[in-house]
Amino acid sequence: MAQVAPRQGSLKLVNTERIKxxxxxxxxxxxxxxxxxxxxxxxxxAVANPFLYLLAVGVGVGKLxxxxxxxxxxxxxxxxxxxxxxATAAIQNALxxxxxxxxxxFKWNKNFFxxxxxxxxxxxxxxxxxxxxxxxxxxxxxxxxxxxxxxGGFTTARGWLAIPTALAAAAAFGAFIMGIxxxxxxxDQFFMVLNRFIIMPLFLFSGTFYQLSSMPIYxxxxxxxxxxxxxxxxxxxxxxxxxxSAYMFAFHIxxxxxxxxxxxxxxxRQFTKRLSR
Amino acid sequence: MDNLDxxxxxxxxxxxxxRYFGLSKSFIRPKIEELLDFAQLVExxxxxxxxxxxxxxxxxxxxxxxxxxxxxxxxxEPTTGLDPQARHILWDRLFRLKEQGVTLLITTHxxxxxxxxxxxxxxxxKGSIMAEDSPAGxxxxxxxxxxxxxxxxxxxxxxxxxxLRELCDRIEVLPDRILMYADDGEELLHQLNQKGxxxxxxxxxxxxxxxxxxxxxGRTLID
Numbered sequence: 001m002a003q004v005a006p007r008q009g010s011l012k013l014v015n016t017e018r019i020k021x022x023x024x025x026x027x028x029x030x031x032x033x034x035x036x037x038x039x040x041x042x043x044x045x046a047v048a049n050p051f052l053y054l055l056a057v058g059v060g061v062g063k064l065x066x067x068x069x070x071x072x073x074x075x076x077x078x079x080x081x082x083x084x085x086x087a088t089a090a091i092q093n094a095l096x097x098x099x100x101x102x103x104x105x106f107k108w109n110k111n112f113f114x115x116x117x118x119x120x121x122x123x124x125x126x127x128x129x130x131x132x133x134x135x136x137x138x139x140x141x142x143x144x145x146x147x148x149x150x151x152g153g154f155t156t157a158r159g160w161l162a163i164p165t166a167l168a169a170a171a172a173f174g175a176f177i178m179g180i181x182x183x184x185x186x187x188d189q190f191f192m193v194l195n196r197f198i199i200m201p202l203f204l205f206s207g208t209f210y211q212l213s214s215m216p217i218y219x220x221x222x223x224x225x226x227x228x229x230x231x232x233x234x235x236x237x238x239x240x241x242x243x244x245s246a247y248m249f250a251f252h253i254x255x256x257x258x259x260x261x262x263x264x265x266x267x268x269r270q271f272t273k274r275l276s277r
Numbered sequence: 278m279d280n281l282d283x284x285x286x287x288x289x290x291x292x293x294x295x296r297y298f299g300l301s302k303s304f305i306r307p308k309i310e311e312l313l314d315f316a317q318l319v320e321x322x323x324x325x326x327x328x329x330x331x332x333x334x335x336x337x338x339x340x341x342x343x344x345x346x347x348x349x350x351x352x353x354e355p356t357t358g359l360d361p362q363a364r365h366i367l368w369d370r371l372f373r374l375k376e377q378g379v380t381l382l383i384t385t386h387x388x389x390x391x392x393x394x395x396x397x398x399x400x401x402x403k404g405s406i407m408a409e410d411s412p413a414g415x416x417x418x419x420x421x422x423x424x425x426x427x428x429x430x431x432x433x434x435x436x437x438x439x440x441l442r443e444l445c446d447r448i449e450v451l452p453d454r455i456l457m458y459a460d461d462g463e464e465l466l467h468q469l470n471q472k473g474x475x476x477x478x479x480x481x482x483x484x485x486x487x488x489x490x491x492x493x494x495g496r497t498l499i500d
Contacts, residue, residue: 005307007377010298010345019299026296033293034284110280118297118345 019119026120027128028135031101035136042136050089050144054151057081057209073211075240078153083235084208085148086141086166087228092199093140094174097133099194102181105129106274113275122271126182126264130175137170154239161238169231172256175263182270202226207233230255279334281326281341288313288322291341298345308344315370316340332363336370349380356390368393388486398486400493407493412486419492420484421447423462427469427476428454437474444468449491456488 019026035042062077072080105112105125115125145163148154177194184190205215205222206229212220223229230252236242237249244252281290291312295305313319316336321329329337335355342350355371356364371394375381385391391398392412400407400415408415429437431453438450441457445465449456459465462481469476 005311007346010347013300013304014298014345016299019297022299023297026293026299029296030282030285030293033289034282037284109283111282114280114282114294114341115297117342118294119299120297 014119016119020121023120023124024127024131027115027125028132030115031097031129031132032135035132042139046140046143047147050085050147053085054078054147054153058085058148058151058153073236073240073242075155078148078151079155079159079240080236081209082148082153082159083162083165083239084206084228084232086144086162087169087231087235088203088208089144090137090141090166090170091173091202091228093137094133094170095177095194095199097136098129098174098178099181101129101132102178103184103187103190106182107185107187112271116275122275123268125275126178126267126271130171130178130264130267133174133178134167134171137167137174141166141170156240159239162235165231165235165238168234168256168260169227172227172231172259172263175260175267177263179263179267179270182267182274202228227256227259279331279338281334281338283325283327286323286325287318287329287337290326290337291344294341295344300345305344312340312343315343315373317366330363332359332366335359335363336367339367339370343374343379347379349382350374351382353384354386355383356385356387364390388490392486400490402494408489415486415489416484420488421458422460422484423458424482424484424488425457425459425462425465425469426454426478426480426482427457427466428478429474429476440472440474441469444472456491458484458488 058078058081062081065072065077071077102112105115112125116122141163145154145160149159154160180194181190201222205219206212206226207215207223208228212223212229215223233242233244233248234252234256237244282293285293288309291309292305295308300308309322313322316333316339318333318337318340321333326334326337339350339352339355352371356367359367368390371381375394381394383391383394395412397409397411398415399409408419410418427441428434434450434453434455438448438455441448441455445457445459447458449458457465466479466481469479
C-alpha cells in the first residue's frame, strides 16, 4: 500500500494564477514526453532526410548548375539553396507537429477536452502545441544546418543566420495551419488538400530551387503569398548578401509577423470554439 | 469517453494531468503511487494506455481526475460498458472517495448504482425532476416493502392481470412478467395459489429504486 498523505483539497493545492501565466508549458511538457518516445525515429529522420536530399539536389544538381552557369545569384548552388531548404524542412516539421496533435486532440482521441477540464485554457493548449512544435523544428533545423555546413553550403559563418529565418517561416505557417486543423472536421480531405494544394505548390513555386523572378509573372503570386518565399528571401539576404531593397526587407518581416499574428488569433478562436462545444 | 493520452503510459497520464493543474513534481510523485494503488493499476504503471481494458481505462480516468484532490467529482455514467466485476471494483473505489469526504455527483441509468453510491438522489424524466430523496426514502414513499414478480407466459400475462388486480392495490404488467406490489410478498403468493392461479415462475424480492422509477415515470428502464 502506498503511503497516503492527508488530503489538502484542490482549493488549497491548485494555484490558478500560476496556471494562467504558465499553463502552456504543461502542454509543452506533455508534447515533449511524447517526442521522447520516438526520439530514435526523430533523430534518424532529422539526419537521413537532409543528408539524402543534399546529396541528390545540393550536390548532384548543384554540380550541374555550378558547371554550366557558375552558381546562382552569384554564389554556388548549395549556398543559394540552403536558406530555402532549411525553411522548407522547418515548415514540414512544424506541420507534422501541429496537424497530428490537433486532429488527435479534437477528434481521434479528444485529449484536448481532458486538458481543458483542468484550469488550462483553449489558448494555452494552442500555444503549448505550437511551442512544442517549434522546439522540434529548432532541433531538426539545427541538425539540417550542421549537415549543410558539413557539405560546405555555408561559405561564411553568416550561413547559420538561415536558421532563425527558417524558424520564422515555421512559426508563421504552423500557427495558421494549426488553426485550420482545429477548424476542420473532415480529416481525410484535409490531408489531401493540405499536401497536394498547399504544401507542394508552396515548395515548388516559392523560389526554392531558383529565384522567383525567373518564374512567369502569373505564377509569382504563389511565392508572394507564401511565408516560405518571404523567409527564404530574408535568409538569402542575411547569409550571402542576396540583393533586396530596404523596402522589401521591411515588407518580408512585416508579412511574416502579420501572418503569425493572424494565424495565432485564428488558431485561438478555433480552439476556443471547438472546446466549448 | 475515456480521453486519456494514448501515447503515454498509465503513470505518465497521472503525472501530466497533475502538471496541467500546475502541481509540483515533488507533490505529484508520491500522489502517483497513491492513485495507482487506488485504481489497482500498480502493475500496469509502465503500460501504454492503449493496452488497457475498458475497466482499467475507466479507473485510470477517475484516478487522473483525483490528482488535484477535487472537492467535487462529477461522473457521467461511470460504469456504463463495464463488466460486473469491473463495476464492483469501481463502486468500491467511489465509495472510498465518499468516505474521504469527496462529493460525488453521478448521473446514471443503473438504479443499483444509484442505490449503492448516493445519499440523495433525484429521479429525472424528460428533463423534469420527478422526485428527490434518499434511496430508502424514495422506496418508502413510492413503493411497497416487497414485490412479487410472476410470469404466466407472454400470452397469458395480460389475460390474468384483471384477476391479479383484485389481490393487491398496484400491479405493473410488463411484456414478460407482472410485478405485484405488497408489503408481504410470500403471503400474496400464497393467496395467488389459493385462487388457483399458478404462475410459471415467481419471485419475491425487496422493492428497489427501479420500482420507484417505474412508478414515477410510468415506464421501465429498458425503454
